[in-house]
Amino acid sequence: MSWSGSLNGRMCPLSASLRRPIITAIVTILPQPVTAPLTTEGIAQHILDHGYFILENAIEQTLCDDLMTEIERLEQCAAPRSLDNDFHGHRTTRFYDVLNLGDVWQKLPVHDSILPVARAVLGEDCLLNTYGTSIINPGETRQRMHVDDGPFLGGGNKRFGGGNISLIHRPRLYDDGPRVPIILNTMLALCDFTEENGATRFVPQSNLQPYPRRNGPDEWYERSVPAVMSQGSVLFFEGQCFHGGGDNVTNRRRYAVTVDYCAGFLRSQENFILSTAKEKLRAFNDDLQQLVGLRTSRGGLGHVYHHNPDDLQKHVAMATTPIGPERE
């Protein structure tokens, strides 16, 4: 998939291969937006080289409106909120497990402006990692700067110090480049993002730096810039890029949805297969079924009776012979 773009930055999805001829898009390289020739692969390369990319006007107005309507509905029916804590904020409205809610949530993770980039960075078998809202309400204070690779770095064997050494010290993609990417996060602006209303802050090229120490000093804030962007734009940021939500010093809410992907060989933070009703999972399109883990990853990871999990209904009855781990 590639995009055609014009000088006003409006992106139109084209059903074409990744390697179509170069087209023109707006890239916000702070502090001034500049134009650059880009394909999906060009965007992915920018994310690897700089840690981020802002795609202006990535999501059509109708989808933004439908998501806002759905958020209002969730608030009116007092849907359970998640992640009310010191790190995620006490004045930030988070709805997660959204794939089990209104059908509109099914559109964003597979959107033509987002998914091809995630696949170009993480591989065709990438998975949805987390997906929810980040609505920063007036008075919320800035979030601690962090990397989204974090949850995957801490899960190692306690015998070897607890950290996941193989991920912390994984090789760099190229000289002075980032470590091999395992996470790509995105932030969709459902209103204009300004520095005052808490635009996500990030540190360009911090994906090339050593990982921050867990609970170490929060020294990166001074070097961060706000992702100032208009409604419908998407900030892509690589999992090694230091970032955090900003202070909201206005009297208006900052509306955003975050769609976060991980490499296909990782266990996703959210367990969508358990949090989503079966009839909903069955109705998901092919891409979304793959993203939530209803297909095997490269190497056959995630199989059920040696088949894609989506085939379970058909094949479970045939497992009359003992099937054990092949390598025992």
Ligand SMILES: O=C(O)CCC(=O)C(=O)O
């Ligand atoms: O809402 C934002 O701008 C950033 C949120 C974030 O990075 C997080 O919650 O981990």
